[in-house]
Amino acid sequence: MENKDALTEVEERLRSTKDRRMYERLQTVRLRIMGMPIKEIAGTMCRSEKTIV
Numbered sequence: 001m002e003n004k005d006a007l008t009e010v011e012e013r014l015r016s017t018k019d020r021r022m023y024e025r026l027q028t029v030r031l032r033i034m035g036m037p038i039k040e041i042a043g044t045m046c047r048s049e050k051t052i053v
Contacts, residue, residue, distance in 0.1 A: 007033050028052060 010030045017023050024045065031041045032052075042049045 003033055 007030065010026055010033065014023060014026045014030065017026065028041055028045055028047075031044065032038075036044075038049055038052050041047075042052045045052070
């Protein structure tokens with residue numbers, strides 16, 4: 001239940017932000033909350049695993 005609330009909040013912020021860097025950060029958080037592995041997020045976001053962690 002807690003993850004669902006957090007996911008909803010992140011998705012709301014994704015829709016409202018205009019800043020590209022913040023959008024990428026929120027997208028990374030969203031994917032992590034959804035349970036995607038760090039290695040896969042790094043590939044999707046074109047960032048290193050160290051950056052994601």
